[in-house]
Amino acid sequence: xxKFNKPSITEIEEQYVLDALHGSVLSGDGKYTDLVYGEFQKxxxxxxxxxxxxxxTALEMAAILSDIGPGDEVIVPSFTFSxxxxxxxxxxxxxxxxxxxxxxxxxxxxxxxxxxxxxxxxIFTVDYAGVPCEMDTINKIAAKAGLLVVxxxxxxxxxxxxxxxxxxxxxxxxxxxHETKNYGMGEGGAIVINAEQYMDRAEIIREKGTNRRQxxxxxxxxxxxxxxxxxxxxxxxxxxxxxxxxxxYEEIMEKRxxxxxxxxxxxxxxxxxxxxxxxxxxxxxxxxxxxxxILLPSEEIRGEYSDKMREKGIQPxxxxxxxxxxxxxxxxxxxxGMLPVTEDYGSRLMRLPLHACMTREDALAVCEETKxxxxxxx
Ligand SMILES: *Cc1c(COP(=O)(O)O)cnc(C)c1O
Numbered sequence: 001x002x003k004f005n006k007p008s009i010t011e012i013e014e015q016y017v018l019d020a021l022h023g024s025v026l027s028g029d030g031k032y033t034d035l036v037y038g039e040f041q042k043x044x045x046x047x048x049x050x051x052x053x054x055x056x057t058a059l060e061m062a063a064i065l066s067d068i069g070p071g072d073e074v075i076v077p078s079f080t081f082s083x084x085x086x087x088x089x090x091x092x093x094x095x096x097x098x099x100x101x102x103x104x105x106x107x108x109x110x111x112x113x114x115x116x117x118x119x120x121x122x123i124f125t126v127d128y129a130g131v132p133c134e135m136d137t138i139n140k141i142a143a144k145a146g147l148l149v150v151x152x153x154x155x156x157x158x159x160x161x162x163x164x165x166x167x168x169x170x171x172x173x174x175x176x177x178h179e180t181k182n183y184g185m186g187e188g189g190a191i192v193i194n195a196e197q198y199m200d201r202a203e204i205i206r207e208k209g210t211n212r213r214q215x216x217x218x219x220x221x222x223x224x225x226x227x228x229x230x231x232x233x234x235x236x237x238x239x240x241x242x243x244x245x246x247x248x249y250e251e252i253m254e255k256r257x258x259x260x261x262x263x264x265x266x267x268x269x270x271x272x273x274x275x276x277x278x279x280x281x282x283x284x285x286x287x288x289x290x291x292x293x294i295l296l297p298s299e300e301i302r303g304e305y306s307d308k309m310r311e312k313g314i315q316p317x318x319x320x321x322x323x324x325x326x327x328x329x330x331x332x333x334x335x336x337g338m339l340p341v342t343e344d345y346g347s348r349l350m351r352l353p354l355h356a357c358m359t360r361e362d363a364l365a366v367c368e369e370t371k372x373x374x375x376x377x378x
Contacts, residue, residue: 030236055176130290256289
């Protein structure tokens with residue numbers, strides 16, 4: 001059985017979680033939360049970040065910090081997880097969906113300027129499959145129009161764009177540490193505050209709208225209610241799990257990349273024969289081996305391929321179902337045909353199993369079955 005995802009848990013995770021359990025803080029912002037910040041500072045040069053209860057709530061914090069509200073528009077891809085767009089809707093703002101590129105399956109930056117109206121306030125980008133978007137171009141467009149850019153780097157921890165880390169490529173970045181992501185804490189995430197002016201407010205929003213963090217730091221004696229907020233901070237027990245994973249950063253990355261690279265090498269011949277399409281990673285990008293997608297010839301073949309793989313005990317998975325044609329997207333006024341590339345690729349892309357417990361032999365077995373099945377179907 002080759003599962004789609006399996007978290008990699010060792011004695012290191014057990015040891016840190018047990019230590020946290022007997023430590024002095026079970027609620028948020030204990031020793032392990034600080035240790036996690038230290039890892040991100042050391043590895044990616046991140047000076048300001050806040051752990052959250054999920055990638056979803058990191059995006060919700062970013063949306064609050066964006067100051068978007070009713071009557072405002074936010075440009076966002078439809079080819080993403082519901083959380084990216086829910087964060088916008090929860091503020092009462094309207095998501096303006098942007099189509100994707102045919103090569104990276106990321107938001108097509110050449111379409112953005114035509115979507116900007118006097119109501120546009122922000123752009124939420126998504127680093128699909130751990131490959132960062134064309135952030136220099138997007139930031140330039142945003143600066144010209146006075147828009148804030150939020151980078152949903154949920155999948156892209158450790159990826160780089162022109163030598164800079166995903167999550168640090170715009171004013172605010174969001175990570176996910178869900179168990180299906182590269183580095184997990186079960187459920188969790190973080191908001192990266194790259195533009196310093198958002199930090200004080202971010203701390204308050206994360207602590208139920210209070211300035212509790214300033215009291216803890218001894219800056220004020222008593223805390224009080226200052227702003228909108230919620231309980232966005234995770235328990236230090238979960239931070240201990242994430243810290244353990246971050247101490248295994250290179251090992252986990254290498255294991256994922258081994259599987260990714262095996263898929264890439266072994267499936268080349270199928271691409272040459274026109275049986276499938278493979279991911280394209282731009283030269284100025286390094287990716288973290290988060291996801292390996294194949295583009296199949298049709299939705300029908302994708303369905304048959306998936307069924308046959310599952311019969312063999314291998315679990316591939318469909319990627320995103322485009323949001324604009326989902327029931328909520330239709331309710332917002334979107335219709336089929338509006339984003340042709342998203343609709344086409346959304347119906348034909350398929351994710352292969354990829355996690356840090358997989359071996360090269362597992363990856364070879366997936367390739368072998370893929371070859372056999374596609375040669376019989378196409
Ligand atoms: C996983 C994911 C999220 C949500 O993260 P959670 O931690 O599961 O809430 C948001 N956006 C993208 C692009 C994701 O892949």
